Amino acid sequence: MSGGTLNWTVAPGGMPSGSVRVPGDKSISHRSVMLGSLADGITEVTGFLDGEDCLCTMKAFQAMGVRIERVTDTSLRVHGVGLHGLKGPAHDLDLGNSGTSMRLMSGLLAAQRFPTTLIGDASLSRRPMRRVIDPLARMGARIDSNDGKAPLRLHPVDGGLTAIDHVSKVASAQVKSCILLAGLYANGTTSVTEPETSRDHTERMLRAFGVEVMSSEGRAAVRGGQRLVGTSIPVPADISSAAFFLLAAAIVPGSDLLLRDVGINPTRTGVIDILRAMGASIGIENPRTFGGEPVADLRVRGQGLRGIAVDPALVASAIDEFPAIFIAAACADGETRVTGAEELRVKESDRIQTMVDGLTALGIEAIGTSDGARIRGGRIGTGQIDSHGDHRVAMSFAMAALRADGPIGILDCANVNTSFPGFARLAATIGVEVSA
Numbered sequence: 120m121s122g123g124t125l126n127w128t129v130a131p132g133g134m135p136s137g138s139v140r141v142p143g144d145k146s147i148s149h150r151s152v153m154l155g156s157l158a159d160g161i162t163e164v165t166g167f168l169d170g171e172d173c174l175c176t177m178k179a180f181q182a183m184g185v186r187i188e189r190v191t192d193t194s195l196r197v198h199g200v201g202l203h204g205l206k207g208p209a210h211d212l213d214l215g216n217s218g219t220s221m222r223l224m225s226g227l228l229a230a231q232r233f234p235t236t237l238i239g240d241a242s243l244s245r246r247p248m249r250r251v252i253d254p255l256a257r258m259g260a261r262i263d264s265n266d267g268k269a270p271l272r273l274h275p276v277d278g279g280l281t282a283i284d285h286v287s288k289v290a291s292a293q294v295k296s297c298i299l300l301a302g303l304y305a306n307g308t309t310s311v312t313e314p315e316t317s318r319d320h321t322e323r324m325l326r327a328f329g330v331e332v333m334s335s336e337g338r339a340a341v342r343g344g345q346r347l348v349g350t351s352i353p354v355p356a357d358i359s360s361a362a363f364f365l366l367a368a369a370i371v372p373g374s375d376l377l378l379r380d381v382g383i384n385p386t387r388t389g390v391i392d393i394l395r396a397m398g399a400s401i402g403i404e405n406p407r408t409f410g411g412e413p414v415a416d417l418r419v420r421g422q423g424l425r426g427i428a429v430d431p432a433l434v435a436s437a438i439d440e441f442p443a444i445f446i447a448a449a450c451a452d453g454e455t456r457v458t459g460a461e462e463l464r465v466k467e468s469d470r471i472q473t474m475v476d477g478l479t480a481l482g483i484e485a486i487g488t489s490d491g492a493r494i495r496g497g498r499i500g501t502g503q504i505d506s507h508g509d510h511r512v513a514m515s516f517a518m519a520a521l522r523a524d525g526p527i528g529i530l531d532c533a534n535v536n537t538s539f540p541g542f543a544r545l546a547a548t549i550g551v552e553v554s555a
């Protein structure tokens with residue numbers, strides 16, 4: 120995977136303006152390869168995210184006998200092998216930094232007639248997997264782990280999986296999707312209920328492949344044995360990558376930025392609601408749909424922000440955007456409080472700790488709590504922060520330089536390529552100068 124150390128220095132100041140198209144949605148790109156592989160017939164994917172995480176998923180399916188042509192860097196032709204057409208891989212499947220690959224694939228691989236071993240990098244090997252191992256075990260899966268963590272060794276099950284009704288303690292699309300994908304192979308209807316509705320890309324994309332999925336607020340269900348039919352998947356720009364550019368314009372009064380083709384699935388738009396509650400001006404223009412997913416252009420104009428108590432009901436729909444929201448809070452007048460976000464502690468890094476440490480190093484008053492943080496807006500100083508290999512932390516602090524007194528040094532940035540290849544180049548087009 121990324122390996123090696125890459126450190127950045129980001130020059131202070133700038134006034135973001137212009138028009139930007141960030142790369143494709145990571146969640147949708149992963150699912151396009153997975154479902155395209157399990158479908159009968161060809162699936163054409165455009166706007167695919169050619170970041171390392173999604174390439175791990177692609178290579179894993181290639182290792183299981185799926186022919187995937189890279190027509191361009193961002194267009195794939197997936198020659199689906201059908202629900203029962205995967206072949207046992209000759210080696211362990213290395214999923215790098217990607218929690219989505221590991222959790223979703225453990226669901227569909229638990230149902231195969233061959234064994235697989237899923238491995239990942241140091242960060243992925245620290246992340247909790249019991250949240251998928253336990254419900255899969257209730258379905259009859261046989262999974263060995265390293266005390267609830269990767270490597271995961273999945274054994275074939277005689278007689279197949281049994282449908283379950285799973286009640287998840289966390290709102291997690293990875294858990295929900297894992298169980299639904301296993302449910303495609305189970306006899307009966309498998310359902311997942313969660314405390315808040317997590318992103319619903321799996322449900323939407325299964326429907327695009329012709330599968331009937333029942334869903335309502337906080338619940339989704341699928342009947343096993345349904346066939347997937349190859350289709351076309353146009354991938355919207357990733358709102359989680361757009362978030363760094365929303366942040367950039369929102370924290371610099373006078374800036375004016377257009378973000379094109381951004382996915383605005385309502386299970387993902389918490390960052391827009393939270394930044395607006397802080398006083399940001401974000402317009403939604405030209406709304407349309409891309410293969411069952413709502414898309415629009417977002418226009419952000421910079422003006423003063425104020426601190427808020429973030430509504431905990433918005434946490435699930437903004438879960439990946441808190442590093443950016445923490446920087447917005449550092450640039451706002453007054454205090455911002457985040458609660459109900461304990462999941463941030465088990466992301467690619469402990470995002471509460473990593474962000475609080477970084478903000479503190481730059482002279483911002485920030486206190487971490489078990490489920491969030493309190494951040495008082497202030498002057499961002501010059502200094503160095505450690506991203507701990509967390510892509511979203513690195514990109515958030517890069518944008519913070521727009522409001523800093525001097526350069527910001529950011530350690531351990533190679534993993535930005537997991538979700539946002541070309542970030543530094545695109546940031547330069549809006550006047551954020553990142554040098555390695």
Ligand code: S3P
Pocket residue numbers: 145146147219290291292293294296317318438439462
């Ligand atoms: C994702 C779900 C979220 C998110 C991750 C992508 C997905 O994880 O943080 O970046 O594609 O299903 P959780 O399910 O752990 O909340």
